[in-house]
Amino acid sequence: MFNISRRNFIKGAAATAMLGSTGLPVLAAGEKLKVGVIHMGAISDTGWEYFQAQAWRALQAQYPDQVEVTVLENIAQIQDCERLFRQLSTQGHKLLFGTTFSQYASLKKLAPTLPNSHFESCAGIDSSENLGVFEGKHHEGTYLTGIAAGRMTKSNVLGWVGAFPVPQVIYSLNAFLLGARSVNPEVVLKVVWANAWVDPAKEKDAVAALVSQGADVISGSPNTPVQGLAAEEKGIWSIGSTGDFSAYVKKGQLVSFELDWSAAHIEAAKAVLEGTWAPTNRWRGLGEGGFVKMTSSSPDLPASVAAEMATAEAAIIAGTLNPFAGPIKDQAGVERVAAGAVLPDNDIKGMTWLVEGVQGTLPSA
């Protein structure tokens, strides 16, 4: 069994750096690269699974003659995903994509026993010999949407519907408030947990609770248009966080950003085709080849705010602006990041604390 810990994470990262390009299998000349993808849920029109699907669709479009993609969806049981990855591998799929952190443990177990395949896990802890991981810097997107929220709020109260208190969600909502406070220091952020990635009823209740507490701009982590629709009904703004819901939320969606894994899929396939694949731990945000893309913005968004967001975006891409640059205090007022310092990547990836100004707690374990 493996053990996920910070120490192992660092060990794995170091080992990866040393290994470099290892003697992994190479395709025969003229052989088509078979790629396998396993979705936990159904591919829909928007949300997490949709972005995963967009990635392999982009891969197919990029290499129509060299790559063949086998897609399995609705594999909700972890018991099944291990078997199916193994079957795909023994059927000659040389590149396999996991689409969620829940599959990572299975991939970790499987990868050493299937040396003929390259594995790529979307979300995961560390890479190993034939297992790479990739994840998006969601916080770069939420920081920018936070700027819009901070400018548009009248009550100076923002709301966040949390899916699960995983670091990915925690650093997203922290950066959302930091972005808002960068333009409006008076802002506070109220958090309500839905304890589900998708649960329309709970999401709707959460929005109602946030509105009754004075929030007038809502963002959140479940990947559905429900929060946006509920907010629109209440006459307040919502933000498409990891999903552009403007097709559903026709008036109330202020700005949105999406996750774009195309680069992860295309780069991995290219490397396998060229025989240069090596395990990597890719964590990317905005910019060319990045995993986070700003998408729509409402016509009601003032040009000055849009310009402010664009400036910040350019600064993040250029590396001159880091959403987690100090000074940052946590909820208890303890300084977590000193002035002039930035929070190291691994501390962001494992974040378990909320920044000052967030009102709400993490559901305790």
Add this chain to the structure above:
Amino acid sequence: MSIRFELRAQPSRTMVWLSPIIAITLTCCVAMVIFALAGLEPVSALATFIFSPLADLYSVGELLIKAAPLVLIAVGLAVGFRAGVWNVGGEGQLILGVIFGGFIALTFGPTGGVWVLPVMVVGGAIGGAIWAGIPAFLRTHFNASEILTSLMLNYVAQLWLSYLIFGPWRDPAGFNFPQSAPLAPSALFPTLIDGTRANASILIALVAVGLGWALMSKSFVGFQLKVTGLSEGAAKYAGFSAKRAVWIGMLAGGVAAGIAGVGEIAGPLGQIFPTASPGYGYAAIIVAFLGRLNPIGILFSGLLMSLLYLSGDVAQMSLGLPSSITGLFQGTLLFFLLTADVLIHYRLRATSAAGAPKGAANGL
């Protein structure tokens, strides 16, 4: 000429066993029609659908570990069904097995020795029995329908499991994802065949088939249960306790489902998720009826049901059909089975359209 149903003097023993075969054959026909409509060559697609999950040793192992919990639970439920005790709470009882077994695994697994796994199995059995005991108690004391109470308790069990995984049992190193820490090796079933996931829990299912057969076919208790199921009045007259039948019927299902729950976390899962049960508690009801409530029949129907699950994945992987095909075929199979079961009690008789059929004069 018309066809009508005529009541048989006695239920047909041949049809009892022929009806599943008719149902399977008809399901295959429907499958071929669906394949043809999807633009596939029906016969070869059906062959892929049925045989590719059995292509190698690993796949056979997968078939067995999926069939094992289905067979185990179905045998347990069949004991109750025969006595007219409708335990539809297998799912909840399985989850209680996960909770009790999981508690032992998480508490003692990291430090404990070889005794951990047997204790988990016993714990799971107790958990399932407690959960099945509640509807049994309500039925025997308040005459509450066990169908409703056992079904409702499924949801309660699911919420308890969610609470534990989202709360106290969440893996501290799991980045707050709703899953427990991986179970220690001492809390896992040993693998039976190298290179597969087939583990010792399969043996438990086989033992259950043997025990179930002995109980139902060879023991006096089995006879009493059967009489109670056929006619409660007759059972009462013979001095057989209906309450006792309820308790035995419910607890057999609970114990079996609880152990099956342990088999999932200590087997293919190796970790506890809020979604630990893939719905085996419900699927086992179909398995029990498909197997004619007979342990040997259940062994075969469990394998068939397991094959259907695996074929559904094949349908996606090799045939390009959506995964919902599994549910479609399971439903079709049950539909044809229930339809074909009519022939156990009735026979088809062709009569000539001209003039009144002779049978009608006899007043059916």
